[in-house]
Every structure is written in C-alpha cells, then in structure tokens.
Amino acid sequence: MNLSINNLLGLEGVSRRDILLILDTARSFRQILERPVKKVPTLRGVTIANLFFEPSTRTRISFELAEKRLSADVVNFSANASSIQKGENLIDTARNIEAMKVDMVVMRHAYPGAPHFLSRYVSSVVINAGDGAHEHPTQALLDFYTIREHFDRFRDLRVVIVGDIKHSRVARSNIWGLKTLGASVAVCGPSTLLPRYIDAFGVDCFTDIEEALKGANVVNVLRLQLERQTSGYIPSLREYREYFGIKKHHLSLLDKSHIIMHPGPINRGIEITPEVADCEDSVILQQVTNGVAVRMAVLYLLSRGLQTAPEE
Amino acid sequence: MKRIVLKGGHVVDPSEKINRVTDLFIKNGKIEKIGKFSTRGYKEIDVSGLVVVPGFVDIHTHLREPGREDSETILSGTTAAAAGGFTSIACMPNTDPPIDSIDAVRFIYDRAKNAPIKVYPIASITKGQKGEELTDMIDCVRAGAVAFSEDGKSVANTDLMLNALEYSKMLGVPIISHCEEPSLSRNGVMNEGEVSDLLGLKGIPKAAEEVMVYRDIILSEYVGARLHIAHISTHRSVIAVIEAKKRGAHITSEITPHHLALSDTEVKKFDPNFKVNPPLRDDRELAFLRDDLVKGRIDCIATDHAPHAEQDKAVEFPLAPFGVIGLETAVGVILTEFYHTKRLSLTQIVSLMSTTPASILNLPAGTLKRGVAADITVLDTQKEWIVEGFRSKSKNSPFIGRMLIGKAVMTISDGEIVYSDGV
Numbered sequence: 001m002n003l004s005i006n007n008l009l010g011l012e013g014v015s016r017r018d019i020l021l022i023l024d025t026a027r028s029f030r031q032i033l034e035r036p037v038k039k040v041p042t043l044r045g046v047t048i049a050n051l052f053f054e055p056s057t058r059t060r061i062s063f064e065l066a067e068k069r070l071s072a073d074v075v076n077f078s079a080n081a082s083s084i085q086k087g088e089n090l091i092d093t094a095r096n097i098e099a100m101k102v103d104m105v106v107m108r109h110a111y112p113g114a115p116h117f118l119s120r121y122v123s124s125v126v127i128n129a130g131d132g133a134h135e136h137p138t139q140a141l142l143d144f145y146t147i148r149e150h151f152d153r154f155r156d157l158r159v160v161i162v163g164d165i166k167h168s169r170v171a172r173s174n175i176w177g178l179k180t181l182g183a184s185v186a187v188c189g190p191s192t193l194l195p196r197y198i199d200a201f202g203v204d205c206f207t208d209i210e211e212a213l214k215g216a217n218v219v220n221v222l223r224l225q226l227e228r229q230t231s232g233y234i235p236s237l238r239e240y241r242e243y244f245g246i247k248k249h250h251l252s253l254l255d256k257s258h259i260i261m262h263p264g265p266i267n268r269g270i271e272i273t274p275e276v277a278d279c280e281d282s283v284i285l286q287q288v289t290n291g292v293a294v295r296m297a298v299l300y301l302l303s304r305g306l307q308t309a310p311e312e
Numbered sequence: 313m314k315r316i317v318l319k320g321g322h323v324v325d326p327s328e329k330i331n332r333v334t335d336l337f338i339k340n341g342k343i344e345k346i347g348k349f350s351t352r353g354y355k356e357i358d359v360s361g362l363v364v365v366p367g368f369v370d371i372h373t374h375l376r377e378p379g380r381e382d383s384e385t386i387l388s389g390t391t392a393a394a395a396g397g398f399t400s401i402a403c404m405p406n407t408d409p410p411i412d413s414i415d416a417v418r419f420i421y422d423r424a425k426n427a428p429i430k431v432y433p434i435a436s437i438t439k440g441q442k443g444e445e446l447t448d449m450i451d452c453v454r455a456g457a458v459a460f461s462e463d464g465k466s467v468a469n470t471d472l473m474l475n476a477l478e479y480s481k482m483l484g485v486p487i488i489s490h491c492e493e494p495s496l497s498r499n500g501v502m503n504e505g506e507v508s509d510l511l512g513l514k515g516i517p518k519a520a521e522e523v524m525v526y527r528d529i530i531l532s533e534y535v536g537a538r539l540h541i542a543h544i545s546t547h548r549s550v551i552a553v554i555e556a557k558k559r560g561a562h563i564t565s566e567i568t569p570h571h572l573a574l575s576d577t578e579v580k581k582f583d584p585n586f587k588v589n590p591p592l593r594d595d596r597e598l599a600f601l602r603d604d605l606v607k608g609r610i611d612c613i614a615t616d617h618a619p620h621a622e623q624d625k626a627v628e629f630p631l632a633p634f635g636v637i638g639l640e641t642a643v644g645v646i647l648t649e650f651y652h653t654k655r656l657s658l659t660q661i662v663s664l665m666s667t668t669p670a671s672i673l674n675l676p677a678g679t680l681k682r683g684v685a686a687d688i689t690v691l692d693t694q695k696e697w698i699v700e701g702f703r704s705k706s707k708n709s710p711f712i713g714r715m716l717i718g719k720a721v722m723t724i725s726d727g728e729i730v731y732s733d734g735v
Contacts, residue, residue, distance in 0.1 A: 012510070089623065089626070089627050090627060090628055091626060091627075109628070111628040111629065111630045111631065112511050112512040112513045112582070112629070112630070113511065113513070113582030113628065113629045113630075114628045114629075116581070116582050117582055117628055117629065131512075132512050132513075132630075133512030133513075134511055134512035134513070135512070166509075167512075169512060172510075172512060195509035196504065196509065196515075197504075197505055197506040197508075197509040198509070199506075200506035200509060200510055201509075201510075
C-alpha cells in the first residue's frame with residue numbers, strides 16, 4: 001500500500017486511510033527501536049535535508065534520528081528566518097539544495113504556508129516539520145500513535161486540547177486528524193487564546209477547564225509561550241496557572257480510562273504541575289519515543305514515490 | 313488640423329446623458345461634436361458594435377517612480393493604464409522619496425510629459441510620510457497636487473490628522489484616507505476570519521479599518537473638511553460613509569475591483585498575489601460589498617494598482633509586500649462581474665470609473681462634453697480574454713489565468729490614439 005499524497009504538508013484533507021497506513025507502518029518501526037541495533041537499510045542512498053528556519057531541538061533531533069535509523073544520508077541546515085530575508089530567498093535556497101540532488105526536504109519554518117510554497121518550486125518530497133501556527137503533522141501523528149497504543153481506537157474517544165489554541169500548529173493538526181479518525185475533540189483556553197472563528201473547526205469549545213475535562217479520555221496540554229503575557233493575551237502567568245493549568249485534582253474529572261499528553265517542552269508549574277506531568281497516566285515520554293517511529297514511517301512511505309516519479 | 317470620427321459606436325456618457333448609437337467627432341485633440349454629421353475631412357474609425365465612453369479615471373495608482381523603477385515607472389504604469397482604458401490617473405505619494413514637496417510634485421509632472429495619458433500627483437499629508445509634521449500643502453497644491461494622502465497607512469496622530477483636514481479646507485482638495493488602526497492590524501497578513509484561523513496566519517480584523525473610518529469621519533465633520541475614504545473594504549465602513557453623507561458631510565469612498573471580485577478563500581494556496589491591504593474579506597462581506605456598489609452606496613471604483621517586483625513578491629506569504637496590480641484588468645473584472653450579470657448598466661459603470669472619480673478630485677476628465685480634451689475609451693464589452701502578459705513592469709495580479717468578458721480596445725488621449733487592440 002502506498003500513500004495517496006506525495007508530500008506531507010498538513011493533516012487537513014489527509015484521508016483516514018493514509019493516516020492509518022502511517023500509524024500501522026510506524027508500529028513495525030517502533031519495534032526496531034527496541035532492538036539492540038536500531039538501524040535498517042531502508043533508505044540507503046536517499047538524501048534528506050533538514051531545513052530548520054526556526055529554532056527547534058526535539059523535532060530536529062527526532063527527524064535526524066529517524067533518518068539515520070533508516071540509513072538515509074542527512075544534511076542539516078539551520079538558519080533564522082529573519083537572516084534569510086536579508087540574503088538569498090527561500091526559493092533560491094531550496095533550488096540550490098535540490099541542485100545538490102537532495103531527495104527529501106524536512107522543513108520547519110516560522111511562517112504558515114512556507115512548506116506549501118516550497119513544494120511548488122522543488123520536485124523533492126517536502127515534509128512539514130511545523131509551519132508557524134498552521135500545522136505540525138508529524139507531531140499530531142505521533143500523538144495519534146500514542147492514543148492508539150493506549151485505547152486501540154479513536155471512535156468514541158473524547159480528546160481535550162488545553163491551552164493556546166490560537167497560536168498552536170499542534171492543535172490544528174490534531175483537530176484535523178482526530179476528526180478524520182472519528183474522535184470527539186474539544187478545546188479549552190482563555191478566550192483570547194482561542195481562534196476567534198473557532199466554529200470553523202467543528203470542535204467543542206470551553207473556557208472553563210473543569211467543564212472541558214469532564215469525561216475526557218485524552219488531555220493534550222499545550223505549552224504556553226511565556227511572551228503571551230507581555231503581548232497582552234493574558235493578564236498574568238499566575239492567573240493562567242490558576243485557571244487553566246492542569247493539576248492533580250483535575251484527574252478525577254476525567255473518564256476512568258485516560259492519558260495525559262504534552263508536545264513539549266513543558267513549562268513545569270504553569271500549564272501542568274510536575275505532579276501531573278510525571279504521574280503514571282502521563283505518556284509524555286512515550287510520545288517522544290513514538291515520534292521517532294512515526295517519522296520513520298512518514299519518511300519511508302513518502303520515499304516510495306521517489307523510484308516511480310519521473311526524473312526531470 | 314487633425315480630425316477623427318468614431319463612427320457608429322454606442323456612446324455612453326452619464327455627464328451629458330448620452331446613451332445611443334451615434335458618431336463622435338474629434339478635432340485638434342478636443343471633442344468637437346456628437347451626432348450624425350458629414351464625415352468629410354475626418355479620418356474615419358469604424359467602432360460599430362463597440363462602446364464609446366469618456367476615458368476612465370483611476371484616482372488610486374502606485375507608480376513607484378522615483379525609487380522602485382524596477383517594479384514600475386511613470387512610463388510603464390501609464391502605458392498599462394492606457395491599455396486598461398484609463399486616460400487620467402492620480403498617483404499615490406509613497407515613493408522613495410515620497411511626494412511631499414514642490415520639487416517632488418514637479419518631478420511627477422515632468423516625467424509624465426512623455427506618458428501616453430495624464431498623470432496627477434497626490435502629495436503626502438506629512439513630510440516624508442513620517443506622521444510628524446504636515447507637508448507644505450499650499451506649495452504642493454500650487455505645483456499641481458490634486459489631493460493629499462498618507463496611503464499605505466493612517467496618520468496615527470489624531471490631532472495631526474485633524475489639523476491636516478482643517479488646513480486642506482482652504483485648498484479645495486480632499487484628504488484621501490487609508491483607514492487602518494495600526495495597533496489592530498499589526499503583523500496581520502490577511503483578513504481575520506475563518507480562513508486566517510484555519511491557516512494560522514495573523515489576521516487583520518475589519519475593525520482595524522472601521523475604527524479609523526469612524527475617526528476620520530468624525531474629524532472631517534467636526535471641521536467641515538472634504539474627506540475621501542480609500543479602498544473601502546467592509547460594509548460597516550460603507551454604512552458609516554452613507555450616514556455621514558445623510559448628515560450633509562462631504563465624504564466620498566472608493567472600492568477596488570479585487571475587493572469586489574475576490575474573497576479571502578483565495579489565500580488558502582498561500583499565493584502572495586492575493587495579499588493586499590486592506591485584505592480580501594470573507595465571502596459574506598464580499599456579497600455585502602457587491603450589493604453596496606450596485607445600490608450606489610460607494611462613489612467610485614479605483615484600482616489601487618500596486619506593482620511589486622517578482623523577487624519581492626515571490627516569497628513566503630507573510631514576508632511578501634501587500635498589493636496587486638489592477639490597471640489592465642479593472643474594466644474587464646467590472647464588466648464580467650457586474651455588467652454581464654446585469655447588476656450594473658454601462659451608464660453606471662462609466663459613472664463609477666470615469667465621471668465620478670474625476671469629480672472627486674476635480675480633474676478635467678470624465679465627460680464627452682463638447683470642447684473638452686478628447687480623452688476617450690472604446691470598449692468591446694463582449695470580448696473574451698484570458699489574463700496573461702502585462703504592460704506593467706510587474707506581474708502581481710490576482711486575476712492571472714482568469715477569463716474576463718469585456719476589454720478596452722482603443723484608448724484616445726487628447727485626440728491621439730495611445731492604445732489600440734484590433735480596432
């Protein structure tokens with residue numbers, strides 16, 4: 001089976017079949033990660049460029065590990081988007097990298113649509129590793145993998161995403177994918193950090209954390225960017241912690257069968273207490289491990305188009 | 313003694329209440345007469361089946377000279393304008409350096425000497441468009457500035473804007489206001505709405521425009537000054553202008569063809585050719601604005617022709633500058649969207665694109681009255697064409713690849729044919 005997509009730019013519009021194929025494939029890669037020798041020759045001879053135009057530690061390392069464990073040749077390019085503005089533009093950067101015969105490009109960018117823009121100019125496979133507040137498809141896929149690991153289903157599951165929904169690419173990708181998979185999705189946060197046109201997402205929406213958490217199976221807690229206070233979205237971190245932070249006593253509101261997720265990095269004691277982050281219901285570190293397997297699956301499945309695609 | 317007769321065309325001129333098939337005679341660059349007369353001694357041009365109207369007037373164009381001659385010059389912009397059926401255009405002052413002095417105004421007139429059509433400079437409200445001190449307005453008007461505008465932004469300092477309105481009263485020219493409250497639009501790159509939320513792009517709320525429209529209406533009514541609202545883009549702004557007019561305020565407004573034809577759903581492909589300011593609004597707002605135009609609530613159509621060089625525009629959506637070109641597509645878009653859908657008559661369209669904009673800036677244009685300069689546009693309202701290739705130096709059009717019905721096929725300026733497409 002092959003994916004029906006040639007690039008992974010986002011999860012909006014990606015079919016249930018494609019998502020499940022990625023999750024199924026990730027399962028076999030996940031087993032490889034438990035072996036003493038965690039490397040397979042699957043992508044030998046395939047060259048992958050990681051273009052990170054925005055600071056990232058865990059996503060970049062996760063992709064790089066996934067690539068190396070598949071035996072791909074990897075080149076890394078990190079730059080600050082603002083320094084790029086002054087010199088060579090993105091199209092020229094991408095064309096140069098392509099001229100060096102790179103097969104796949106993994107791109108992180110501060111601007112929504114940057115990987116879509118890039119994919120129009122290069123023939124390499126493009127994987128979005130996060131574009132501004134738009135999408136972060138591999139993060140959402142690893143979240144789905146983790147959910148499936150625990151519940152073995154998506155239907156009838158209640159997933160609540162808590163925090164800064166407005167600026168979150170993780171929230172957007174999760175919403176699209178979870179809806180496609182048949183889960184029930186709710187979001188919760190202060191009204192200034194919810195998209196003003198939230199109705200367009202077709203999710204339940206709460207500003208009261210206790211209401212939102214009632215009967216939930218999955219709580220996905222988003223990182224709060226600390227500058228939201230200075231830019232006027234919230235009055236204080238204290239008030240956010242008090243009214244939107246996830247604390248121990250919230251766990252009793254959830255469905256008996258539940259997990260706590262967080263895409264990291266965590267602001268301990270702000271959006272989640274250390275107690276909850278480290279409790280036995282927390283799957284935060286499993287998410288990180290699963291991330292490598294899911295990214296291996298995405299890279300492998302998208303690489304299958306490389307042999308069949310006509311050469312220019 | 314140069315004499316031309318446009319024979320057998322459908323002449324439409326709301327200013328002279330003409331709407332019939334007849335002949336139009338041009339002598340020495342002026343309109344001599346309209347009607348059935350002997351054509352002996354005249355060069356005959358057969359325009360039967362075509363529509364003859366007073367040349368279009370665009371009161372909102374960016375020509376980029378001086379400063380960004382790689383994206384447009386006065387010559388390339390006016391050539392594009394002529395091809396779009398425009399015979400008079402007013403150019404905005406946000407050049408580099410800005411048009412904010414007697415010398416800058418004279419420079420525009422000097423460069424426009426060889427242009428195929430007429431160019432009228434609009435000067436900036438404040439020196440260097442810095443929002444600090446008023447431009448030497450009397451100087452600029454004496455040199456030929458036809459209005460003042462800070463286009464590209466609002467004058468943020470309310471007291472300074474009030475003084476600009478007060479000072480302009482003695483000059484008899486309008487202040488053209490680009491209405492945008494900067495703290496509300498800050499970092500925004502498209503309309504704030506469902507689409508911006510879905511795409512994760514920072515939105516510019518309609519309120520950013522409406523707050524300033526209300527502010528400037530209040531200020532202009534307070535001192536009794538003449539105010540023109542540029543590129544209006546929300547129904548609430550339109551209603552604010554209409555209500556002010558009912559109170560007797562001398563306020564007018566314009567809207568662009570792209571705000572009448574396109575919505576923010578176009579941004580879903582992240583194509584910077586759909587990045588404009590004010591942004592393309594949502595489908596619901598678009599329907600309201602179209603209705604406002606048809607009901608006569610908006611005074612005129614202006615292109616806000618904003619050329620940008622390819623290297624500036626072909627970048628990530630948030631990095632791209634705002635603006636689209638429009639001179640060569642304006643009449644095609646309006647005929648396609650409003651004439652062929654039977655929502656506006658030719659008389660109404662000529663009024664919106666020629667007679668009224670001319671009167672807003674007191675320009676000697678917009679009429680086929682005997683004795684005025686022969687600035688005339690001949691339209692083929694049935695011509696189907698695909699938008700591609702431009703006379704403008706820039707190609708940042710949101711209409712590339714679209715089929716339009718209706719086109720200027722001949723443009724005459726001061727009795728000279730400056731553009732002809734198969735006539």
